[in-house]
Amino acid sequence: MSAAPDAVTGGPYEPARLPATRACLTRVGLPRPGVALAVAFFALVCLAAAFPSAFAHAPDQVNPALALRGPTAGHPLGTDQLGRDVLARLVFGARPSLLVGVGSTLLAGVAGAAWGLLAALGGRVAGEAAMRLADVLLSFPAVLMALLVVAVLGPGTRNAALAITVALAPGFARVVRAQALVVRGSSYVRAAVGLGLAPARILLRHIAPNVVAPLLILATVNVGTALIAGASLSFLGLGPQPPAPEWGAMLAQSRDYLDVSWTLALFPGAAITLTVMSATVAGRALQDRYEGREAR
Amino acid sequence: MPPLARRLTRRLALTLFVLWGAATFAFAGMRLVPGDPARVIAGGVQANATPQVLDAIRDEYGLREPIVVQYARFLGRLLRADLGGSYQLGRPVSRVIGEQIGATLALAAGAAALGFGLAVALATLTAGRPRLRALSRAVEFCSISTPNFWIGILLLAAFSFHLGWFPVIGDDGPAALVLPCAALALPIAGVLAQVTREGLERALDQPFALTARARGATEHRIRVRHALRHAALPVLTLSGWVLGELLAGTVVVETVFARQGLGHVVVAAVRGRDFPVVTGVVVLSALVFSLINIAVDLLYGLADPRIGAAA
Numbered sequence: 001m002s003a004a005p006d007a008v009t010g011g012p013y014e015p016a017r018l019p020a021t022r023a024c025l026t027r028v029g030l031p032r033p034g035v036a037l038a039v040a041f042f043a044l045v046c047l048a049a050a051f052p053s054a055f056a057h058a059p060d061q062v063n064p065a066l067a068l069r070g071p072t073a074g075h076p077l078g079t080d081q082l083g084r085d086v087l088a089r090l091v092f093g094a095r096p097s098l099l100v101g102v103g104s105t106l107l108a109g110v111a112g113a114a115w116g117l118l119a120a121l122g123g124r125v126a127g128e129a130a131m132r133l134a135d136v137l138l139s140f141p142a143v144l145m146a147l148l149v150v151a152v153l154g155p156g157t158r159n160a161a162l163a164i165t166v167a168l169a170p171g172f173a174r175v176v177r178a179q180a181l182v183v184r185g186s187s188y189v190r191a192a193v194g195l196g197l198a199p200a201r202i203l204l205r206h207i208a209p210n211v212v213a214p215l216l217i218l219a220t221v222n223v224g225t226a227l228i229a230g231a232s233l234s235f236l237g238l239g240p241q242p243p244a245p246e247w248g249a250m251l252a253q254s255r256d257y258l259d260v261s262w263t264l265a266l267f268p269g270a271a272i273t274l275t276v277m278s279a280t281v282a283g284r285a286l287q288d289r290y291e292g293r294e295a296r
Numbered sequence: 297m298p299p300l301a302r303r304l305t306r307r308l309a310l311t312l313f314v315l316w317g318a319a320t321f322a323f324a325g326m327r328l329v330p331g332d333p334a335r336v337i338a339g340g341v342q343a344n345a346t347p348q349v350l351d352a353i354r355d356e357y358g359l360r361e362p363i364v365v366q367y368a369r370f371l372g373r374l375l376r377a378d379l380g381g382s383y384q385l386g387r388p389v390s391r392v393i394g395e396q397i398g399a400t401l402a403l404a405a406g407a408a409a410l411g412f413g414l415a416v417a418l419a420t421l422t423a424g425r426p427r428l429r430a431l432s433r434a435v436e437f438c439s440i441s442t443p444n445f446w447i448g449i450l451l452l453a454a455f456s457f458h459l460g461w462f463p464v465i466g467d468d469g470p471a472a473l474v475l476p477c478a479a480l481a482l483p484i485a486g487v488l489a490q491v492t493r494e495g496l497e498r499a500l501d502q503p504f505a506l507t508a509r510a511r512g513a514t515e516h517r518i519r520v521r522h523a524l525r526h527a528a529l530p531v532l533t534l535s536g537w538v539l540g541e542l543l544a545g546t547v548v549v550e551t552v553f554a555r556q557g558l559g560h561v562v563v564a565a566v567r568g569r570d571f572p573v574v575t576g577v578v579v580l581s582a583l584v585f586s587l588i589n590i591a592v593d594l595l596y597g598l599a600d601p602r603i604g605a606a607a
Contacts (some may be wrong), residue, residue: 139585
């Protein structure tokens, strides 16, 4: 199947679309109150990540006498194998969890934008090289890519975030490149060129804003994927190191005490899942809004 | 050259390029590690290896030679399918992979079958039926958003520890495969069900569905015999994604259920910086990934003859 040539540029027309999986992942169809609830929950998690001490205290306080208790008045979500308060650890775990999940998405968005713009506007050789590099990186599964990066850099919060960044960036670069090619061929950019504006001004004022919006939406929709990937890495012991509280790592520890206390595994997993859900719903609402406005 | 052969040649060339790229990344990674590679091989900075031991390691692995020569040697060995020896296990990487791949394949195949089966069943039952569809969408959304290791732990808690239906750990017998497969399959089934249902609903709107209905075919027959084939194409497109999810998922699920397998091996290798093993698994999965994508490309023609005719 050959693409229909674009009327303006004569080159092949490449519509910028989200990859099929991602678009489908977000087709949820929740009513408005659901969106509000999701945004509120995500905001709460962000607040906990920013100011954990406002919500709970002493996540590392060990109390062997109270180890592995279920929910009580003093410890609403129970205690773990060392008698530490699960609620406090969940609250303090929000920061590393979000750092790996959301931080890596932001970083990958910036890197992917630069990469995609270079590929679209940087001339033939640079463009080809940039896209073949993306092909190679996308040709093996993202988590394996992340594992390779962790093998090189070693485990830790920062390195896990970097690993997921490396895994996400080439996908973003592809979307940005496709969108930048569409925008470059558009009549308003041709008009700006015809008016003799400086290339830097065209890039910043005319091309970048129209490329950034779809990228932002793709990134928001991807936060859920990145959160799960980050939690997986720390579940495998490759993310934040103990005793730092982190949701994936808490789940990994709870695995050893399942026969005694199954609630220990319940809350960290619920925290991850609810955060992923709220991020996805919020991202999807953003996407709807953007596309609705675009179609008018 | 006929178009099909030309396309195949191009895809195979791209596969070779990708494999070379993956191998180069892995090699660069090995050399980018901060510190002395000989120390890494000896067991990390903590392990106090004597200078003699480090010298012996440098000789054995050819670490004194210029990096270009090392790189050429590395690629040459790779061409002969020699992945080198594991730093930690003291055995050839190809043997380690050979021993472990069976368990992982069984897990992945079971999960893929379960995932596709669940998805097709859900989609066929709920396509074009608004109430069921809304319910099913909510369930699918939950399963997509849930990390598979949490599903695994919850399944373990409920069915192994509480009810005692399945073994807690281990990998003997089909009973030990049920829970890991379910944990791996559920998130995948969520996505596949959405895509299948969308394809089915599009197909059910088409004239041929009306024709079949007018001939008096039952609703069930229309869905299974006529519409499902049309929904297969978008699902086929997702095969590469499914494979990626399976590869990533086995790594995590094998850890949850303490199973043998490649995922288990690669996590241990990443922790211990056992680069020959990591390289071997990465290159192997890049190869499998590329081959599956080529196979999917060829299958398009079978699923929809119009594509073969147009290409």
